[in-house]
Amino acid sequence: MSSSSPQPSTPPSGARTGEKVGRTPNCATLQLCGSDTGRDRAPRTAVAYRGVPASLATSANWLINLGDYGLADRVARDLKGVVVRYDGQ
Known part of the structure; x- marks a missing residue:
């Protein structure tokens, strides 16, 4: 009988660089950028x-x-960042 050790949980798909976490307009959507171009x-x-x-x-x-x-x-x-706001106009 072999015992298998628990595998570490996989991070949500959005936790990878260049992807987003969150799906509704009422939540926070995190985007990690993999390059300077993506960040800009x-x-x-x-x-x-x-x-x-x-x-x-x-x-x-x-x-x-x-x-x-x-x-x-x-x-x-x-998080030592800055705020960018857009009023939709």
């Missing part, structure tokens, strides 16, 4: 839709798109 493009892509406001916390190689717009300041402060 991520905020532009997040605010590209007219009429869709966005509040982002970002730094280094990550971007968090927050459905709770008031939370962006706190997240950015706690």
Whole structure:
């Protein structure tokens, strides 16, 4: 009888570089960028839709798109990032 040791749990698909975690507009969506180009493009892509406001916390190689717009300041402060806001206009 062989015993198998438990395998480490697989991180959510969005935990990998270049993918996103989160699926609804009311949650926080984390995006990890694998390159400088991806990092520069991520905020532009997040605010590209007219009429869709966005509040982002970002730094280094990550971007968090927050459905709770008031939370962006706190997240950015706690993670030593900055806030990017787009009012949808």
